[in-house]
Amino acid sequence: AQSVTQLDSHVSVSEGTPVLLRCNYSSSYSPSLFWYVQHPNKGLQLLLKYTSAATLVKGINGFEAEFKKSETSFHLTKPSAHMSDAAEYFCVVSRNTGNQFYFGTGTSLTVIP
Amino acid sequence: SAVISQKPSRDICQRGTSLTIQCQVDSQVTMMFWYRQQPGQSLTLIATANQGSEATYESGFVIDKFPISRPNLTFSTLTVSNMSPEDSSIYLCSVPTGGGFGDYGYTFGSGTRLTVV
Numbered sequence: 001a002q003s004v005t006q007l008d009s010h011v012s013v014s015e016g017t018p019v020l021l022r023c024n025y026s027s028s029y030s031p032s033l034f035w036y037v038q039h040p041n042k043g044l045q046l047l048l049k050y051t052s053a054a055t056l057v058k059g060i061n062g063f064e065a066e067f068k069k070s071e072t073s074f075h076l077t078k079p080s081a082h083m084s085d086a087a088e089y090f091c092v093v094s095r096n097t098g099n100q101f102y103f104g105t106g107t108s109l110t111v112i113p
Numbered sequence: 114s115a116v117i118s119q120k121p122s123r124d125i126c127q128r129g130t131s132l133t134i135q136c137q138v139d140s141q142v143t144m145m146f147w148y149r150q151q152p153g154q155s156l157t158l159i160a161t162a163n164q165g166s167e168a169t170y171e172s173g174f175v176i177d178k179f180p181i182s183r184p185n186l187t188f189s190t191l192t193v194s195n196m197s198p199e200d201s202s203i204y205l206c207s208v209p210t211g212g213g214f215g216d217y218g219y220t221f222g223s224g225t226r227l228t229v230v
Contacts, residue, residue, distance in 0.1 A: 032218075034218050042223070043205075043221050043222065043223040043224060044156075044205070044221040046210070046218045046219075046220075049218050090155060090156070092218075101146070101158065101207075101219055103155045103156040103157075104155060105154070105155045106154075106155050
């Protein structure tokens with residue numbers, strides 16, 4: 001079975017400081033992992049994805065995530081937070097070639113000016 | 114990636130009534146998915162809708178409450194039947210990005226915000 005655990009429901013950072021959103025996964029198979037962002041009253045947008053290629057994945061808007069199999073983690077990072085990064089972030093796992101997509105409970109990111 | 118048009122974008126409905134949500138994709142896709150996002154919650158998969166077959170429902174969701182149609186490879190509807198305030202949620206449709214099996218992620222519609230009063 002596949003599942004993801006987002007370790008923090010809320011994260012607050014000051015503008016210009018680093019962002020770390022934590023995600024641990026559980027998968028019986030080689031997983032595909034994704035991070036999505038949902039801005040208030042907006043649709044879901046794919047930030048980045050890991051599909052068994054390079055373990056360090058770069059996404060849009062300066063975000064990146066590192067797949068660590070030994071730690072079963074896929075944490076999302078950004079060196080310097082911007083006000084526009086304030087949103088809800090979802091870590092998602094799916095089976096490779098599978099059609100099941102499992103969402104974490106989400107992390108709400110607040111950026112303080 | 115596919116572009117999804119979902120409507121209505123929002124609605125306020127009386128309890129006991131039904132609402133049908135439409136999802137139109139600009140390309141042919143085999144699989145379409147319907148999700149529910151309750152207030153302050155994450156997304157939960159309701160069902161998978163494949164063209165030419167009955168939809169497959171996840172645990173906790175039944176066809177009588179959430180009937181789904183999939184008449185062709187670009188269109189699907191989800192009906193929320195006999196609504197109660199507990200059905201107040203955002204409902205989203207989704208397709209595999211690139212039309213595959215989800216290896217490249219999924220594209221989501223902008224959602225239907227349903228309020229039941």
